[in-house]
Every structure is written in structure tokens, then in C-alpha cells.
Amino acid sequence: MSHRLLVAQGGGPTAVINQSLAGVVLEARRHGADIQVYGARHGVRGIVDEDFVDLTQETVANLEGVAATPAAALGSTRDKPDLAYCQSIFKVLAAHRIGHFFYIGGNDSADTVRIVAEQAAAAGYPLRAMHIPKTIDNDLVGNDHTPGFPSAARFVVQAYAGANLDNAALPGVYVGVVMGRHAGFLTAAAALARKFPDDGPHLVYLPERVFELPRFLADVKAVYERHGRCVVAVSEGIHDAGGQPIVTQLAPTVEKDAHGNVQLSGTGALADLLCEQIKAQLKIKRVRGDTFGYLQRSFLGCVSDVDQREAREVGERAVQFALGPGAAAGGTSHGSVALRRVGDYATDIVLQPIAAVAGKTRVMEDHLINGAGNDVTPAFHAYLRPLLGGTLPETHRLRATPVAKLLGAGRKT
């Protein structure tokens, strides 16, 4: 087995994906001066293009700086290798005598690791392939949560805490659209922005439930009549009973990526559609929509310290699983590192079979969603709160002792 390792990053960037990269590189370098760590630029594409950088040549100070920087420092890709692509991968891996492959990514990246490892086994190539979890969607099976999700959730919490105050200052309806194709975890995080009893978001719509426009409008109307305002969190992945995304009801032609996924992000269409419906059907004048877009996954300076630490750890543990005594004794040729909750709050890091996570999608468990399907439960609050990290900013409001009216109701304009 060669002492040359290769690490790459796939899928959507996160605030802490470079922590995992630094974890891999620093831990690998600790295993001896004869260890060489290559990085592939832009995921598997960098492998087939032989586009490698020598991470053994990076200083510790710079690696720590990169670790604290959002988005994939090596570059990422949406490519999903087929058989021919994989054959190119082996050709390059063999030429460079690479024995270990670490791929930091989501369920599509895990599936890539699975295919690459299977093809390696079939070709008799001695490759040890490790998937390191990463996704703001929090949709990897077998993980309590995934690195990247807590920081994105923190962004959503801080965004909704502010949007709620803005909406209270200038009352109306506010609809924010949050990322998450199939899993509503990130949208659900908005609920933790509440502090006072009448704080928004007042309604939370998740892709785990069928979205019905008439029910949505009735919900908004009821909140608006009660509070004189309404703040809504909506997942970009909301769909009708037939599984059709609500956004496609607006846009006739919809872009798809290499995985066959409909493009839901990078457009404000869904927020605008819902706002138009509220204006038209409920006759409410001030209706505003925001699409959180790329800010929620790459905003510089909004990060959970718990997430930072765990993202570093999964990278470090991946190398320990691959190079440690257990690895020398044989064992699986590939696996997926996973975070398990063992306390309130503590985690264990385990290695699970790659097939357990590859290409599969975890969605929110039923007990995390309320009966009406328009909010989360206290169990979700308990689940998410420890992940958000320390020094979360807090909101305050005036106690506002009223002054007695002297003239009566005054002029109503």
C-alpha cells in the first residue's frame, strides 16, 4: 500500500468543509514524513484531469486559515462518475500510486465513493476509499447530523431573528425561502429564532409534507388576523401531492443538474410566486419575499463553533480509520465516517458501511414535525439547540409601558 493519500471535496460548499480538509491533511502528516497528501481540484473531475496539488507543501498556519474559511478550498464539482469516468479515475490513481482516497461530500459524493471503491475492487486495485460527511441539508442516513448543517442553521436562525424584528417594525407578510431539496432540517431551523411568544416564524413549511396552497393561505390569513403580521419559513423543496415542486408551477422550463435534480436554488421564483398568491388571494398589501440563496451556505463569519470542531474531527478520524492499527489489520476497504449523538450534548464518530449512506436521503423524522405540518415540535428544538454553538446573539424588546390616551382613538389613516 502506497503512502500517498488523495483528498477531494464534492457537492455544495459549506462554512466548515475546509475544517474537514485540514483534519485530513494535518492528521495524515502526523503519520510520518513519508506520507504525501495530494488534493484533487474540483472533486473527481480533478482526478480524471490529473489536476493535483501537493498539500504536504502547505504550512500549518495557512491550513488553519483555510480551515476557518467557508466554501471548498480545493474546488468542488457536481460530476457523478459513470463506469468510463471511473476507469479514468483508476488510471490516474494507479499512475500516481495513490492508495487512499478521501472524499468530503454529501450523499451524491458518498455514492461516488461507493462506485469508485467497487470499480477498484473489480479491477483488483488496492484502494481504500473513505467518505467524509458534509452537507447543509443534514440529509445523510446514519448521522445524528452532518458537518455544515449547524453553521447553515445558525445563519438561518440569525436571519429569521432579524427578519422577524424587521417585520414587527413594518408589519406585513414575510416569506423566506430556505435551501433543502428533500430534507426540511435547514428550513425548520428558523423556528429557533423565536424568543418572545409572538415572534416569527409563525409558520414553517417542509418538504416532508405535501404543500397545499389553499391551506397555506388559510394559515397565513389566521396568523395575520391574530398578530397583524406573519413571518413564514418555506423550504425550496415544497411540492404538491404528486411530488411536483411548487416552483415548477411558476417556471415552465426548469434547469436540471448532472444528477437529474431540478435547480431550486439561485432563483427567487418560489418566494415571488408565494408572495403574489398572498397579495392576490388575501388582499394583504405589504408582502415581501426573500430567497436566502447562497448566503446561507457560504456567508463569511457565521459559523457554529460546535460545527467547526466536529467538521475537523470527522476529517481527522477518517485518516485514523484508514491508516490506524485497525486498518493495518485489514477490515473494510471503504466506509463512511458518521457523527452519532451519545449525550446531551456529546458525539461519537463511527465508520459505517458506505452502502448505508450512499445515494440515500434522510428526511426529518415524524416526531420533529407538528401535526398540522406547519411547524416543528419541541423535540426539534432540543435536537438543534446544542448544535448552534456558543454566543448566539439574542434579541431584546422594549417592555413598553403604555401611556394613557388623552384624545381617544385619534385619526385613523
Place this chain on the structure above:
Amino acid sequence: MSHRLLVAQGGGPTAVINQSLAGVVLEARRHGADIQVYGARHGVRGIVDEDFVDLTQETVANLEGVAATPAAALGSTRDKPDLAYCQSIFKVLAAHRIGHFFYIGGNDSADTVRIVAEQAAAAGYPLRAMHIPKTIDNDLVGNDHTPGFPSAARFVVQAYAGANLDNAALPGVYVGVVMGRHAGFLTAAAALARKFPDDGPHLVYLPERVFELPRFLADVKAVYERHGRCVVAVSEGIHDAGGQPIVTQLAPTVEKDAHGNVQLSGTGALADLLCEQIKAQLKIKRVRGDTFGYLQRSFLGCVSDVDQREAREVGERAVQFALGPGAAAGGTSHGSVALRRVGDYATDIVLQPIAAVAGKTRVMEDHLINGAGNDVTPAFHAYLRPLLGGTLPETHRLRATPVAKLLGAGRKT
């Protein structure tokens, strides 16, 4: 003259508008136990509705908590008083024996102060009315900058620093739309997100210059060909040679507010329109748009400490101008507090005539915009940098020593 003061907040909320509120209340209370400070809920509307709270009943701890909380704690309004509205205001002010009125807001709010003060003078009512500056647009005449702008600029800088990294990881074109109807200061702030020579935003489009779609597309094409990607900052207020907002070319019916302003925020239409043009005309596949929306003015926990301090000071100084020895000696019955830069970096706080600021709009001075009209100048960097505050997060990248190719170009997919 009564010892009863009234304070209110108008226009769009900011991250530090409550610092100015706390400045007014705490400084006023320092002037004696017989001073009473009322707050009007939702700006001038709270006056005509006699909807007051007694701010003398707030604890210091809670006022400090509110000061650190974004968005208008008293509530805000977009109402612009006409004559009848003003007569209602006097009726209420007289009934409550209010002698001082402090209105924290932008140029529309300053204009409200002007009208109210003029009507008071005409009616022989002894009112001292003060405008306290606030706006993320930074468009108040006679101010070096306005409280609220530095924190919003900091948000834009952190957002673009992250968006640039995201775009470098998954290359394509990224278009972010930033608030600012007539003044491009906030959009221009995106330029300070750059650290490395090839960092975005690569192009910055401001409402101070005519926006021509063909030139925009040529600019994007040139950057894309050079860097393989392109990050663009666009003001929501970009318009054609006829002054027509570019967004109205997309949306046939456009909402207007009480001031006759076209609604530019709260919709993702402009970003989507520009992205569609880039896809269609330049045949670039990965094109993504974000509209920063309300996040940029109310996001919890993104604030410039310089901005916090100055926002507190303008509120405090307003009371000193109104109640101090100069006030007792007579002087103007109304005025507008303004920030002036006196060093690098220090400020003075002055009182300027309300007519100098009311209803007027400052835009970016020519020397802050480059000749091509698609970027800022070094002078703008020097202007903005000290306002962003301390501990601005920094980005880092791998030095990325390349590994020699062994096979050649590899498979191009």
C-alpha cells in the same frame, strides 16, 4: 417648554437604529428626574393614533439589550404626513404637552420633521424637532456617512467574500442584487470583499450610472473568459438611460409605496432577469442569482462596532443639541444631526439645517466610481474601510503547489 420628549423611528429598519433610540432615552433621562420620554409606536402614525409608551419606565439593562438588537424597537412607518396629518399630530402633541420631537430616520423622515416643524411654527406651537440620521442607503446630504450603512456594508462584504469563494469552488456566474434605490454605496461595499487579485466581485453596477444590457453582457463575458467565472454586484436601482428601472422591464405591474417609490425590494425579479439574459445571450450554463433582500438590513449579529458607537452618539447629541445650554439660549427650532469625518478615522457630530437634508438624496460622488462605470475606485476603499469596524473575518486559500501530471491532459468530460 415642557419637559416631555417624544422619540420615534421612521423608514427602513437598520442594525443600529435602536442604538440611537437608547442614546436619546438615556441622555434625556440624565437631564433630570422631571424629564419624561415618550416613544411613539410606528413613527408618526403612533403620534396621530396617540400610541405612546413611557420610555422613562425602561430599565438601563433592557435599553442596552434593545440597543444591540436590529430593527426599529418602537416600530416604524412609511407614512409621509400631509397637512391634515400634521394637524392631527399637533393636536396630540399639545394634548400631551410634548415640547421636543426626535425622529430617527432617512430623508423621507427628515422631510416629515421639516413639515411638522413648519406647521408647528405656523400654528405658534413651541416645538423643537430634531432629525436623527439613519439609513443603510447612506444617501443623506451633509453626512460623511449615515448610521446603519456601515453595518449593512459589513453584511454585504461578508456575503460577497463568501459568495466569491462559493463561486470559485463551483465556477459559473453569480449575480447578487443589493439594496439602494438611488445611491450605490451599499452595492459598492461589495468591492471590499476582495482579498486576492482574482477575487470577486469582478463587476459592480451602481444606480449612479446608466445600465446598458449589451455592455453588461460584454463585461460578464470578458471576466468569464479570463477567470472561468464571474461574480457581479448589482444595485436594485439600476436603470436605463431614460431613468426606467431595469426591473420594470420584467415586471409589468410594479408596486409603489406612499412616497411614490417603486417597490424594488422583496422580490427576486431583477436577479432572475439578469441571470436569464446571461444564460440566453452568453450560453453560460451555471448562472445563479441572489437577492440580498431584508437580510442585509436586519440580520442579527452582523454589525460594525464603529456604527454601533456612532449611532448611539447621534442620538445622544440630538438631546444635547435640544436640551443643552445652546438650546436654552434660543437658536433653531429644528435641525438634523449629521456625522462629519474629521480624521482618518474620527468624526464630529454637528447640527445642520433640516432643509439641507430633508427630501434630498445624496448619491455616490464621481471620484468613487471607476471610468468604465463597472467598479469602484481606491478612494471608495479608503472611504469605507474604517467604517466596517473591527475583527472583520478574513478569507484564506491554499497556496496549492501543483503536482506534475504523469499521464497528460486526462479525460475531458
